[in-house]
Amino acid sequence: MSTLWQSRYAQRNQRMGRSIIRELLKFTQQPDLISFAGGMPAPELLPAERAQDAACRILSEHGSQALQYGPTEGFPPLREFICERMNRYGITAKPGNVFLTTGSQQALDLIGKLLINPGDRVLVEEPTYLGALQAWNAYQAEYVSVPSDDHGLRTDLLEEALRVGPKFMYILPNFQNPGGTTLPLERRLDLVQLSNKYGIPLVEDDPYGALRYEGENLPPLVALDADFQAETGQDGHGFMEGNVVYLGTFSKTLAPGLRIGWVCAPEEVIDRLVMGKQGADLHSSGFDQMLAYEMVKDGFMDEHIQVLRKVYGARRDVMLAALARYFPAGCSWTRPEGGLFLWARVPEWIDTAEMLGEAVQAKVAYVPGFAFFPDPERGRNTMRLNFSNAQPEQIEEGIRRLGGLLRAKISRHNRTEGVISLSEE
Template identity: 45%
Template sequence: MDSYTHPYTFSQRAQQLTSSTIREILKVTERPEIISFAGGLPAPKGFPIDVMQAAFNYVLENKGETALQYGPTEGYAPLRAWVAEDLKRVGADVSPDEVLIVSGSQQALDMLGKLFIDPGSKVLVEAPSYLGALQSFSLFEPKYVAVPTDEGGLVPEGLTDECTAGARFIYVLPNFQNPTGLTLDLARRKALVERCAAAQVPIIEDDPYGDLRYAGVALPGLLGLGRAAGATVIRLGTFSKVLAPGLRLGYIVAPKPIIAKLVQIKQATDLHTASLTQMAVYETVKDGFLTTHMPMVRELYKEQCGYMLEAMDQHFPATVSWTRPEGGMFIWVTLPAHIDGSKLLARAIEQNVAFVPGAPFFAGAHPQTNTMRLSFVTVSEAKIREGIAILGKLIKES
């Protein structure tokens, strides 16, 4: 303790926060000699820097006073309207006042935790699921229940009456899931929304990667399917993967009574999302920029994914299995049962290779410790091949 403090008392939730061993280990991934498959960072090559610069200039030159002033908690009206229109692409028909702009998807998760979770509330999650969502929700002390999954992702038949009874919501990433890279097929999507409608369990559809599809056929989102089936669907979207994550800009789509509550929560959380950022992003996307920009980004991710899959085919032993994503940023690896992902990480780091072990992604389920998540996005082809070769050798020696 510093000399200038005295004892103080943290909340229960803050006391439960512990510094994770994995986070400590992964701090070394910042060293330049490390080949890191651990990150969740988009490729900077995909950032349209010039276009964004022009947009910031336009806004500051023409609408500077509005862009630098406090703005409405709901968000910049033209951007809300753009999002509503854009959602037609995933088969949803929503109105602009069903859209709330937030400071990145992570903030949406925090706000939804505030909205739905009391201590002990049942929350349904995929196992494994996105670690950042689990961190956000956990601050509100839910009781997680894992929905059964298989090699096709979430199994809708697993949503039994016992499983869904009293659940505040189910949290699902239908496209190129983090961490598995798996995509829910159309039949499962339909079965999922129908079961949730019948069981009256709201669905939180988190879709940060949907626009990063580089193989297969695009599928309708849970929002449109769910509304048709009478389910309550809350959809989260972000500009992090289509423009740039450093902007911290995302949105929530929900029925109006839910948006109304979320607006009150957002006001207490950060008043509103930066006006300048919202206006500059609107200027960037309003005339269809993403339809020309995204094919380039998709091609980049497809290549990177291909390099890693090729290297894995070459270097990983037959006792290892992994997903083959149709989009997104991650490959999920299942090791032989006797290999613990976090122990493998410790040895890999000695050889300057890093990844995220799979266990922390499991909530409400027995963690599968023989798993790991690999990101292929920001590493060069040569380093991907070198890093995967090292991992293959370590696995064979284990």
């Protein structure tokens, strides 16, 4: 008798679905389609030659180490390097507070494994990173969503949401994915203060923090929390015993194909996450970690980030100018200070998921906004637009095509409305 697979799947599969972005990426591979859909770095800026030289050196000088099993926590020099980088942003962690994951996507999964019982609530921003929802749906999470405005999470609405008793809060303070928003200092302080008041931990996801194109860096929640603990005399066990689990990644600043992310957290939490990782994959690729370290150890990271800032900052400006030129009245968008995305709103009655088919026919793609909401009925008139991956002239042309589609839709709609109102008169 052949297996009836449907009857064998564990309950957690019911909420698991394919990522709409990964599905979209399949058909956005068509060469003539302009894609604003993925969150991908500019291909021409990926440091392939540097990786090639580094790979040759590693294999000839440390080949047997690179190809052997390694520690779950990750390659020690890379952990130290990460501590030194985080220090620049006021995070004074020790290597024992840091462990390496297979991209920060794995960190999200491990956090779910560690913290979420079926039915537990996770407090998220609305909209939020859909990869986190995808990871935590598998652990049968429920969500408490708090609305955002052009400055990120509305912390004035937070306390009421916290009364529902979420297990933890998931926050993207810098150049949010998908919103492109940056949380101002006062809101960061609100978050830390409320997290401490209610004893509800914060998961701070920061893949884009280094990609700032204007303005000054703001302190990460993990650093503000450490200050708060010290000021209120709760820091009895030294730094990093606090309320925040911080996630970083090399995906946006070096190369996503290396799949290297990290978690910075109290040692007790790291210890637990490491156990979860051992069950998942023993450790992330040792070769990739050594490769990343070899690529960045002599100051390359700073030079490279300068280049990324310049190129992506200019592409952001091209997209903003094109939106102003081609998008019709009734549309609005965020103005990100960094990162890879901006968030556009179109008139209420336009469903961007339905419009995507027409957009792809016009050879342009975006991610419909509903994908970033736990409730897929929300955000139907929004879209996420990426500006790092396409060339400036493609950005201009892609926004022109989208603007054309929107204008045509709006004028059809107005004509229909006009006919109705005339016939009603």
